[in-house]
Amino acid sequence: MSWAIIQQSLPLFAKGFVLTLKLATLGIIGAIIVGLICSLIYYFKLPILTPIVTIYTEVARNTPLLIQLFFLYYAFPILGWRLTASQCGIIGLIFLGGSYMAAGFTGGFDGITKSQIEAGQAIGFTRWQLARYVILPQGLALSVPALAANVIFLIKETSIFTVIAIPELTNTALDLIGMYYHTNEYLFVLVIAYAIILIPLSLILTYLERRVRYGTFGH
Amino acid sequence: MSTPLLTVSHLEKSYQKTHILHDISFDLDAGEVLTLLGPSGSGKSTLLRCLNGLEAFQAGTLTFAGEVITQKAKQWQQLRQQIGMVFQSYDLFPNRTVLENILLGPLKVQKRSRETVLPEVEKLLQQVGMRDYRDAYPRQLSGGQKQRIAIVRALALKPRLMLFDEVTASLDPEMVRDVLTIIRQLADTHQMTMLVVTHEMDFAQQISDQVLFLADGRIQEQTPGPQFFKRPQTSRAQNFLASMDF
Ligand SMILES: Nc1ncnc2c1ncn2[C@@H]1O[C@H](COP(=O)(O)OP(=O)(O)OP(=O)(O)O)[C@@H](O)[C@H]1O
Ligand SMILES: [Mg+2]
Numbered sequence A: 001m002s003w004a005i006i007q008q009s010l011p012l013f014a015k016g017f018v019l020t021l022k023l024a025t026l027g028i029i030g031a032i033i034v035g036l037i038c039s040l041i042y043y044f045k046l047p048i049l050t051p052i053v054t055i056y057t058e059v060a061r062n063t064p065l066l067i068q069l070f071f072l073y074y075a076f077p078i079l080g081w082r083l084t085a086s087q088c089g090i091i092g093l094i095f096l097g098g099s100y101m102a103a104g105f106t107g108g109f110d111g112i113t114k115s116q117i118e119a120g121q122a123i124g125f126t127r128w129q130l131a132r133y134v135i136l137p138q139g140l141a142l143s144v145p146a147l148a149a150n151v152i153f154l155i156k157e158t159s160i161f162t163v164i165a166i167p168e169l170t171n172t173a174l175d176l177i178g179m180y181y182h183t184n185e186y187l188f189v190l191v192i193a194y195a196i197i198l199i200p201l202s203l204i205l206t207y208l209e210r211r212v213r214y215g216t217f218g219h
Numbered sequence B: 001m002s003t004p005l006l007t008v009s010h011l012e013k014s015y016q017k018t019h020i021l022h023d024i025s026f027d028l029d030a031g032e033v034l035t036l037l038g039p040s041g042s043g044k045s046t047l048l049r050c051l052n053g054l055e056a057f058q059a060g061t062l063t064f065a066g067e068v069i070t071q072k073a074k075q076w077q078q079l080r081q082q083i084g085m086v087f088q089s090y091d092l093f094p095n096r097t098v099l100e101n102i103l104l105g106p107l108k109v110q111k112r113s114r115e116t117v118l119p120e121v122e123k124l125l126q127q128v129g130m131r132d133y134r135d136a137y138p139r140q141l142s143g144g145q146k147q148r149i150a151i152v153r154a155l156a157l158k159p160r161l162m163l164f165d166e167v168t169a170s171l172d173p174e175m176v177r178d179v180l181t182i183i184r185q186l187a188d189t190h191q192m193t194m195l196v197v198t199h200e201m202d203f204a205q206q207i208s209d210q211v212l213f214l215a216d217g218r219i220q221e222q223t224p225g226p227q228f229f230k231r232p233q234t235s236r237a238q239n240f241l242a243s244m245d246f
Helices: A003-043 A047-060 A065-078 A085-110 A114-122 A127-164 A169-180 A181-217 B045-050 B073-079 B096-111 B115-129 B143-155 B173-190 B201-207 B225-230 B234-244
Strands: B006-015 B019-027 B033-037 B059-064 B083-086 B161-167 B193-197 B212-213 B216-222
Touching: A003 A047, A003 A085, A003 A127, A003 A169, A003 A181, A047 A085, A065 A085, A065 A127, A065 B193, A085 A127, A114 A127, A127 A169, A127 A181, A127 B096, A169 A181, A169 B161, A181 B216, B006 B045, B019 B045, B019 B059, B019 B073, B019 B216, B033 B201, B045 B193, B059 B083, B083 B143, B096 B115, B096 B143, B143 B173, B173 B201, B201 B225, B212 B225, B212 B234, B216 B234
Parallel strands: B033 B193, B033 B212, B083 B161, B161 B193
Antiparallel strands: B006 B019, B006 B059, B212 B216
16 A cells, blocks of 8 residues: 555545535435425325325335436436536435435334323414424434434435546545556545544434433433 | 303213213313212223313213313314313423423413413412422423422413323322322312312312212212212222222
């Protein structure tokens, strides 16, 4: 393993690192928004929208991200939609992640006990007040562990973006390997780069899980 | 005679195919304490839940303060401010402090101002011996303390009728007395109208103006309290009291 080769590659990896972070952040924020909306539609059994949400989550969770990206990248232009590779990546991540986040939030909402809801009803809460003061705060707190797992999962999924040639971390490594054949060095940097993102994040999320649990639950 | 605060007439309740309550009829006058006794599974909780709209019933009429209850969600939401209910499991909101738990109803539901509500709530907290706990979270309280707060939370809405469903059933024996004393004071000094389900027979005897004895989802007898505990009318009630070691 040669330090010189590693050093030379660092500027390129830095660009990939920033792009991975940027795409993952946008995708995850979008996924959380989509997931929360879907889970609320599902929880309150809103007419018309509920079956649509069900179909969406089933499709998104049961097709590989790879296929979803190909679809966005190659099929959408045929329909007249031109998207850049990065836009496809973000949309793909939101599409996939939204369904996972929806499942996470739904799990949280389902974890609220019936007696908590009845306690809210018994003091005269309207439907909206029940959502605002009981269902949302408790459901969100209960879904934090699942959401944290999804965040890590979605960051790792960005490595698939390489198939549509988005120059994120994995793509950068594969490109460099293709050109210069220093496989060991480039894979080493790649692993370290993901570790720099994922290990601190994972620690932060674990801390957050504990905080929320302690601050909200545990009677 | 004034009209009763609550009239239940020919109420029928079933879950899918199982018929739970049969032809339940009784009156409850303002200021009266009615205890609901009966073996496990006789339908006591179900009846109480019907009176607070937590369960729908299939036939019969409820009249509260002269108003017929139509079982519309909106009407129940309004009525629950006048019919308070306390459960066996307390169910304080775990993410809110004691004071917030209590204030949500008066401030958000009834839209009263904090300045008028706060002194009332502090007085209630004082009465139940919980004045020093207003900023505590439920997880920091014992079962008995939680139940006292749950009672204050219901009372803060100034209800005209209180429903208590075995509120001491999950408490350690030494805490039971405190909670029962509070309920008794509510009857004695505030003339609160109450419907009480309990397995504490001494307490039931002290507090009951009337006893409604329920078995198999039917009212077996309705008897004034002192008489019920001395000489119940039906043999089922006699056996029940005997089984309760009373
Ligand atoms: N959600 C439900 N679905 C179907 N059956 C129910 C439901 N809730 C209660 N039951 C049935 O209704 C009957 C009456 O139950 P209920 O809880 O009212 O009895 P209870 O008198 O309060 O008993 P306990 O003293 O044990 O609290 C029981 O046979 C019970 O199995
Ligand atoms: Mg019961």
